Amino acid sequence: MNEKVHKMSKYPKIPGATIRRLSNYLKALEDLESKNEKVASSALLAEICNVNAAQVRKDFAYFGEFGIRGMGYNVKELKFHIKEILGVNREWRIAVIGIGNMGSALLVYKDFLKQNYKIVAAFDIDPVSVIGRISERMGKPVEILHVDMLKEVIKARNIEIGIITTPPGAAQQIADLLSETEIKGILNFAPLPVRSHGNIPLRNIFFTAALDNLVYYLSN
Amino acid sequence: MNEKVHKMSKYPKIPGATIRRLSNYLKALEDLESKNEKVASSALLAEICNVNAAQVRKDFAYFGEFGIRGMGYNVKELKFHIKEILGVNREWRIAVIGIGNMGSALLVYKDFLKQNYKIVAAFDIDPVSVIGRISERMGKPVEILHVDMLKEVIKARNIEIGIITTPPGAAQQIADLLSETEIKGILNFAPLPVRSHGNIPLRNIFFTAALDNLVYYLSN
Numbered sequence: 001m002n003e004k005v006h007k008m009s010k011y012p013k014i015p016g017a018t019i020r021r022l023s024n025y026l027k028a029l030e031d032l033e034s035k036n037e038k039v040a041s042s043a044l045l046a047e048i049c050n051v052n053a054a055q056v057r058k059d060f061a062y063f064g065e066f067g068i069r070g071m072g073y074n075v076k077e078l079k080f081h082i083k084e085i086l087g088v089n090r091e092w093r094i095a096v097i098g099i100g101n102m103g104s105a106l107l108v109y110k111d112f113l114k115q116n117y118k119i120v121a122a123f124d125i126d127p128v129s130v131i132g133r134i135s136e137r138m139g140k141p142v143e144i145l146h147v148d149m150l151k152e153v154i155k156a157r158n159i160e161i162g163i164i165t166t167p168p169g170a171a172q173q174i175a176d177l178l179s180e181t182e183i184k185g186i187l188n189f190a191p192l193p194v195r196s197h198g199n200i201p202l203r204n205i206f207f208t209a210a211l212d213n214l215v216y217y218l219s220n
Numbered sequence: 221m222n223e224k225v226h227k228m229s230k231y232p233k234i235p236g237a238t239i240r241r242l243s244n245y246l247k248a249l250e251d252l253e254s255k256n257e258k259v260a261s262s263a264l265l266a267e268i269c270n271v272n273a274a275q276v277r278k279d280f281a282y283f284g285e286f287g288i289r290g291m292g293y294n295v296k297e298l299k300f301h302i303k304e305i306l307g308v309n310r311e312w313r314i315a316v317i318g319i320g321n322m323g324s325a326l327l328v329y330k331d332f333l334k335q336n337y338k339i340v341a342a343f344d345i346d347p348v349s350v351i352g353r354i355s356e357r358m359g360k361p362v363e364i365l366h367v368d369m370l371k372e373v374i375k376a377r378n379i380e381i382g383i384i385t386t387p388p389g390a391a392q393q394i395a396d397l398l399s400e401t402e403i404k405g406i407l408n409f410a411p412l413p414v415r416s417h418g419n420i421p422l423r424n425i426f427f428t429a430a431l432d433n434l435v436y437y438l439s440n
Contacts, residue, residue: 018438023426024413025427027411033411048413050421088431088432088437105321109411115432117431195268197263204244204268204270208247212246212308214423215245215381218380220307
């Protein structure tokens with residue numbers, strides 16, 4: 001609670017579009033860090049993230065000036081600040097429900113670990129057949145549990161975020177189930193919009209959105 | 221060319237954030253249509269898409285008023301207009317490169333077909349082993365080609381969009397290859413930022429962005 005108050009006083013409310021870009025800058029900074037780059041100019045970040053340099057500087061101005069004029073931004077320092085702003089400077093415990101192609105892709109998505117997103121449980125309606133397909137995640141065996149155990153395991157493992165990757169027909173049912181747990185937020189990757197109950201924040205994520213955005217740009 | 225000019229004169233330039241929301245409204249409308257709903261209120265669309273109703277009305281005001289006061293929007297008509305604005309009222313021919321979990325998920329993603337996104341080629345560095353895993357897409361066998369054939373097939377099949385779903389280590393190399401073709405735009409789902417050449421629009425899409433956005437909301 002104290003931490004939250006501290007945070008709110010430290011940073012102003014930031015628009016959604018800026019948050020989305022901060023998330024991309026963070027990815028760019030991680031990539032630069034992995035290449036041993038110490039400093040990044042706004043022009044370089046702009047190029048990587050497909051925005052203009054003025055936008056980059058404007059976005060960073062929301063939380064104070066970290067750049068050195070003519071030098072650019074300290075990669076490590078900027079990364080630290082963005083993580084703090086986004087709230088990814090601590091571990092988030094995640095469950096993935098529905099281990100088909102998409103669920104499997106998330107289980108082995110290396111960047112989740114880098115960013116403190118820890119998948120601590122995976123569920124399917126047919127765990128036995130799934131286990132045959134998936135063997136390891138980051139050197140550790142993945143335990144696939146039956147979806148009947150969802151509520152109990154979310155409680156026992158302090159899971160805060162549920163990611164739905166079921167076929168479309170099952171997605172709302174899983175959102176309903178998750179809404180009855182202590183989960184704090186839900187992401188839905190199934191290709192139809194679902195809703196949560198009891199004011200649990202839920203985001204529907206569609207792959208078509210990325211394509212629509214590109215196609216709009218190509219068409220205009 | 222004429223079509224483009226016509227389009228630009230018909231609709232004003234629309235901000236990126238509105239385009240993202242239009243894409244979500246389109247998904248919501250498709251879902252409502254599949255449930256035989258004829259009319260949708262701004263409040264309903266707002267609820268499904270996780271925005272407020274005033275935002276919905278403001279977004280639609282960019283391209284004229286389609287709603288009937290006190291009645292809501294005609295689902296079919298609104299869908300038609302959004303598709304026209306986004307540029308998804310015609311077929312877009314797509315290649316997917318890298319048929320692991322994520323690539324396989326896209327090959328069977330039912331919504332691509334609904335929205336005129338047609339995957340007409342799939343490539344992998346080891347097509348033989350991939351074919352064992354993937355049998356059918358929408359009743360039709362998927363042909364997985366060796367990535368060596370990329371340039372030739374993109375030309376022969378008039379492919380306009382390339383989607384990169386390779387492991388991170390191969391993604392830039394594929395973006396380089398695609399940049400040497402007639403491709404019009406590139407989406408990268410590999411978990412690191414890559415760049416195109418020759419002014420080909422490229423979007424890096426990270427799953428962490430969806431999580432970052434949710435976590436920011438949960439943290440503030």
